[in-house]
Every structure is written in C-alpha cells, then in structure tokens.
Amino acid sequence: MAPKTKKKVAETRKPVVVVDNAHIIYKVFGTGRRVTGNMAKGGLFTKKIRVREVHAVRGITFTVYEGDTIGIIGSNGSGKSSLMRGIAGLTKLETGAVYAFARPSLLGVGAVLLPGLSGEKNIMLGGLAMGFSRKEIETKVEAITAFAGLEEFIDLPMRTYSSGMSARLRFAIAASRNHDILIIDEALAVGDQEFRNKSEARMREMREQAGTVFLVSHSMKSILDTCTRVIWIEKGELVMDGDPVEVTNAYNKFTGSNTID
Amino acid sequence: MDLAEYSATNGLKRVGARPPFFSYLKEAWGRRDFAWTLSSYTNKAQNARNRLGRWWMVLTPALQGAMYGLIFGLILGSKNRPDHFIEYLFCGVFLFTFLQGSFTNGATSVTGNAGLVKSLSFPRVLLPLSAAIQQLINLVPQLALLLLTLVVMGNPITFQWLLFIPAIALMVFFGAGSSMLAARLTVQFSDLNKVIPFAFRLIFYSSGIFYSLDKILANHQDILAILKFNPFSAYIQLVRGILIQGNTSATPELWLLCAGWGILLPLLSMFLFWMVEERHGAED
Numbered sequence: 001m002a003p004k005t006k007k008k009v010a011e012t013r014k015p016v017v018v019v020d021n022a023h024i025i026y027k028v029f030g031t032g033r034r035v036t037g038n039m040a041k042g043g044l045f046t047k048k049i050r051v052r053e054v055h056a057v058r059g060i061t062f063t064v065y066e067g068d069t070i071g072i073i074g075s076n077g078s079g080k081s082s083l084m085r086g087i088a089g090l091t092k093l094e095t096g097a098v099y100a101f102a103r104p105s106l107l108g109v110g111a112v113l114l115p116g117l118s119g120e121k122n123i124m125l126g127g128l129a130m131g132f133s134r135k136e137i138e139t140k141v142e143a144i145t146a147f148a149g150l151e152e153f154i155d156l157p158m159r160t161y162s163s164g165m166s167a168r169l170r171f172a173i174a175a176s177r178n179h180d181i182l183i184i185d186e187a188l189a190v191g192d193q194e195f196r197n198k199s200e201a202r203m204r205e206m207r208e209q210a211g212t213v214f215l216v217s218h219s220m221k222s223i224l225d226t227c228t229r230v231i232w233i234e235k236g237e238l239v240m241d242g243d244p245v246e247v248t249n250a251y252n253k254f255t256g257s258n259t260i261d
Numbered sequence: 262m263d264l265a266e267y268s269a270t271n272g273l274k275r276v277g278a279r280p281p282f283f284s285y286l287k288e289a290w291g292r293r294d295f296a297w298t299l300s301s302y303t304n305k306a307q308n309a310r311n312r313l314g315r316w317w318m319v320l321t322p323a324l325q326g327a328m329y330g331l332i333f334g335l336i337l338g339s340k341n342r343p344d345h346f347i348e349y350l351f352c353g354v355f356l357f358t359f360l361q362g363s364f365t366n367g368a369t370s371v372t373g374n375a376g377l378v379k380s381l382s383f384p385r386v387l388l389p390l391s392a393a394i395q396q397l398i399n400l401v402p403q404l405a406l407l408l409l410t411l412v413v414m415g416n417p418i419t420f421q422w423l424l425f426i427p428a429i430a431l432m433v434f435f436g437a438g439s440s441m442l443a444a445r446l447t448v449q450f451s452d453l454n455k456v457i458p459f460a461f462r463l464i465f466y467s468s469g470i471f472y473s474l475d476k477i478l479a480n481h482q483d484i485l486a487i488l489k490f491n492p493f494s495a496y497i498q499l500v501r502g503i504l505i506q507g508n509t510s511a512t513p514e515l516w517l518l519c520a521g522w523g524i525l526l527p528l529l530s531m532f533l534f535w536m537v538e539e540r541h542g543a544e545d
Binding site: 014015016017018020021061063085087088089090092093097098099100101103104105106107113114115116117121124125126128129130131133134157170 | 273275277291292306374376377378380381539
C-alpha cells in the first residue's frame with residue numbers, strides 16, 4: 001500500500017509539527033519466551049541475556065499545519081501510542097526526529113498521577129508540573145473539579161476512583177491550560193456520553209485558540225466529529241493520510257466493520 | 262530542502278532535545294514548588310493509613326535508636342563505648358537514616374513515579390530532589406528529638422550550637438547530591454537496587470554509629486584514615502563534635518571535608534543527571 005499524502009497546496013500554511021522518518025525500537029529483556037527446540041537448553045551461566053527488539057514505529061513522516069486537528073486510527077498494537085509518546089518527547093526515537101514549535105503535551109490512558117493522593121492534591125501536583133504557580137492553580141481547583149464532575153469525591157484518594165472518573169480528572173487537569181499542541185491518547189474512551197460531549201466541545205475551543213490537537217481513538221464517531229485530517233497507522237507504518245471521511249471509510253473496509261462507530 | 266531545514270526555517274525545534282545545562286537548571290528552579298509539594302504529599306500519603314499518622318515520623322527513629330541502644334549499649338556493652346552514649350547513638354542513627362534514605366529514595370525516584378514521568382514533561386531532576394526533600398521533612402522532627410535528648414542528658418547549650426545549622430545544611434546538600442547520583446546510576450544499572458541494601462549495611466557498621474572509630478581502630482591508623490574520608494561518618498562526627506559536651510571531633514579539616522562533599526557532589530550529580538535527561542523514563 002503506497003501512502004497517500006496531501007497535495008502540495010497545503011504547504012502554504014505554517015507547519016507546527018514535523019515528524020521526520022520516526023523509528024521507535026523497544027529493547028525488551030526477553031523473559032518468558034516461547035521454548036522451541038534447542039532454546040530449552042542452556043544452564044544458569046551459559047545463557048546469554050536475550051534482548052528482544054520490537055520495532056514499533058517504522059519510519060513515519062508527516063507534517064501538521066496550523067489549525068489541523070489530527071485523528072490517529074489503527075488496530076491495537078499498531079504503534080499509535082508509541083508514535084504519540086515519541087511526538088511528545090517521552091519516548092526516545094531510534095532514528096529520525098520530531099520538530100515542533102512548542103513542546104507537545106500528552107494525555108494518555110494509563111497515566112495515573114499519584115494513586116494514594118486525593119483528587120484535589122493530584123490537581124495541585126499536575127498543575128504545578130505543567131508550570132502553573134501555586135496561586136494560579138488554587139484558583140482553578142474548583143473549575144477543574146466541576147469540569148470533571150467529581151465535586152463529591154474530590155477529597156478521596158485517586159486509587160478509589162473508577163477508570164472513567166480518573167480519566168475525566170486527568171483530562172480536566174490537562175484541559176485547564178491552553179496547550180499549543182495537545183495529544184489525547186484514548187483518554188476519553190472510558191468517559192460517559194455527557195463527559196464526551198463536554199470534552200469534545202473543549203477540544204474544539206482549544207483548536208480555535210490556535211492549538212493543535214492529536215486525537216487517538218477507536219471511535220470513528222468522535223474522530224469524524226472533531227478532526228480535520230486523519231492518519232491511519234498499521235504495523236508501525238503510515239497507511240493513509242487525508243480527509244477524515246475517506247480515511248475512515250478505507251479503515252472500516254479494512255477492518256470489515258460497516259457501522260460508523 | 263529536507264525536513265530538518267524546512268522545520269528550522271519555520272522556527273520549529275526538535276522535541277525532546279536536551280536544553281543547555283543552565284536553562285535546565287533555570288527551568289527546574291522555576292518549578293521548585295512542584296518538588297516541594299510532591300515531597301510533602303508523598304510523605305502524608307505514606308502515613309495516612311496508619312492510626313498514629315505523622316507521629317511515626319518521630320516514633321520510627323526513636324524506636325530504632327532505642328533498639329540499637331538496647332543491643333549495643335546494654336547487651337553488648339563494652340568499655341569501648343563512647344561517652345554520652347545515648348546522644349552519640351541518636352546522632353548517628355538519625356543522621357544515617359537521612360543519608361541512607363536520600364540515596365535509596367533517590368534510586369527509585371524516577372522509576373517509582375512512572376505515572377508522572379509518562380504523562381507530564383518537566384525537568385526530571387525534580388524527582389530525585391523531591392526524594393531528598395522528603396527525607397529532609399522526615400529529618401526535622403528527629404533533629405528536634407535529638408536536641409531535646411541532648412538537653413535532657415545535661416549537655417550545655419552553647420553558642421557553638423549555632424554551627425549545627427550550617428553543618429546540617431551541608432549534609433542536606435550532600436543528601437540531594439547522592440539522591441541525584443543514585444537516580445542517575447539506576448538509569449544504566451537497574452541491578453543496583455539489589456546491591457544498595459548490602460552496601461548500606463556495610464557503611465552502617467563501618468561508620469561508627471554506635472561505637473567510636475578512634476577507639477576501635479586506635480592501632481590501625483591507616484585504616485582509620487581511609488574510613489574517615491567516608492562522608493557518612495564525616496557528617497555524623499561533625500554534628501557530634503558541635504553538640505556533644507567534651508566531643509572534639511569537629512576539627513577544621515573535618516569541616517573542609519564535609520564542605521567539599523556537600524558542594525561538589527550535588528554539582529557533579531546534577532551534571533551527570535542532566536547528561537542522560539532524554540533517557541529518564543524511557544521504557545524498555
């Protein structure tokens with residue numbers, strides 16, 4: 001499959017993120033590998049440390065322009081999250097580079113801040129880490145709590161929250177600031193419908209304030225509702241890049257689903 | 262025109278590129294509130310599930326001091342026991358707890374906060390620094406207990422006690438340095454975490470916590486000279502010399518040694534930590 005890319009016309013707009021031939025390789029110390037044939041032999045000292053390499057992202061190149069909201073789709077394990085972590089600078093690229101006009105912020109699914117602390121304290125910490133001053137964040141606590149809809153539970157430790165509740169809180173913390181570039185990695189998948197509507201509205205608002213948003217999602221509906229451009233990744237490679245309707249249709253054909261969500 | 266040039270002409274910068282050392286320090290300083298808050302919250306969270314809560318911050322070292330006092334003072338007591346044994350022991354145990362805690366806590370500070378590291382970008386050096394601050398917060402009530410014990414045991418309060426403050430400050434700098442160093446080392450050698458407990462056991466028994474190095478090694482001056490370079494015993498001896506009546510160990514040479522460790526180690530560790538900034542938190 002040859003990648004279809006946008007036409008040259010787009011290059012008159014200002015680029016905000018350039019991904020240049022990004023490769024991500026994870027080196028994992030091999031434990032629990034399947035035993036086949038001769039591999040079962042080898043004593044305590046004769047065994048070499050087996051490092052397994054997983055080539056998660058294999059040379060992806062694309063340019064994002066001002067005002068784009070990019071949807072990222074692909075099967076599980078296709079390298080979407082790895083690529084997003086690479087763009088945010090949280091995972092080191094093996095080769096290639098990501099250029100951006102501001103540091104991208106990633107809002108991921110597994111990221112519990114500090115499970116032993118109350119929601120309110122997590123708001124404080126998250127805000128301070130994002131660079132707010134203590135006073136600024138104190139004035140925002142109420143608004144963040146209200147956005148997450150957690151007024152009743154904000155004093156409880158985060159470990160007691162359901163996955164939907166903590167996802168809502170994380171999004172609310174991240175969305176309390178205007179990010180120049182925000183990456184949302186399936187973080188909204190566990191939220192309920194009411195929260196999804198709220199967060200989609202907030203994403204549109206951020207985009208209008210000249211922010212660029214990446215949205216990784218398996219819900220074609222939220223991709224079509226919010227994105228202006230969609231990138232489809234499969235097995236670490238870029239399959240298709242372009243108009244949301246075209247790309248999602250091709251993806252649906254590929255996966256064999258005929259509904260939109 | 263390749264993409265790198267294209268990005269440069271449009272004012273885009275490479276993501277994840279390590280900032281220059283001094284901008285890095287500046288950025289870390291700008292977010293110092295984060296390090297403080299993280300330390301105090303982590304401390305509270307650790308004690309929140311216990312009924313006695315934060316009293317454990319004083320109870321744990323007091324129990325530890327009492328235990329060593331019982332074993333080495335009463336059961337194994339000998340003529341080698343230094344004067345003012347209770348104060349001598351408390352000083353050793355409390356300060357050692359801080360120094361050990363800074364290193365051990367620092368070693369896991371980046372890996373143990375994976376949630377933060379994975380979701381937010383901030384200068385990673387704040388994590389080992391916060392680990393050291395956490396130890397400092399624990400140390401304060403212990404120091405209060407130490408001073409109280411000194412007064413109760415009849416040591417006169419003199420102007421010399423004011424030197425206690427710079428001595429502790431140097432020790433805290435050293436602790437912060439060792440915390441960053443530990444975090445830096447575990448990036449490359451994760452096996453280190455398995456060795457640390459043994460190393461500290463060795464240091465604990467060789468630093469003269471509950472006996473006097475000078476008395477035990479009176480016939481082995483060469484070994485004594487080497488052991489005295491050990492920063493752990495140096496800080497403990499310094500504080501003993503300042504506070505305990507009749508203890509003359511706080512010599513100008515010892516001050517120099519403590520100042521050297523306390524200034525050079527943090528600078529060196531900070532630099533070493535910064536060098537691998539891009540690798541901190543990378544999954545493997």
